[in-house]
Amino acid sequence: MTDAFALIDLPSQALAVQRLLAGRQEGEWLSWLAARGRLTPVETRDPGARTVYLFESALGLSCAFFIDGGEFVFMGDNTSYTVKG
Numbered sequence: 001m002t003d004a005f006a007l008i009d010l011p012s013q014a015l016a017v018q019r020l021l022a023g024r025q026e027g028e029w030l031s032w033l034a035a036r037g038r039l040t041p042v043e044t045r046d047p048g049a050r051t052v053y054l055f056e057s058a059l060g061l062s063c064a065f066f067i068d069g070g071e072f073v074f075m076g077d078n079t080s081y082t083v084k085g
């Protein structure tokens with residue numbers, strides 16, 4: 001069932017992806033995303049910080065995020081936000 005999901009724009013589809021992957025480990029989320037686009041960890045200066053990832057879909061739409069307790073936290077230049085259902 002999860003193989004048929006067409007991931008086009010992660011921020012706008014985040015709630016559906018979170019529901020689809022609920023109960024799975026973070027590593028499984030990352031593997032699922034990597035199978036649907038390009039997933040790149042971002043180097044940070046703080047060794048204790050969460051790992052931030054850049055995701056680019058097959059259509060070239062990109063975003064920066066980290067995962068916190070089963071939710072995506074998206075990051076922009078001057079903001080961060082989660083998508084809750």
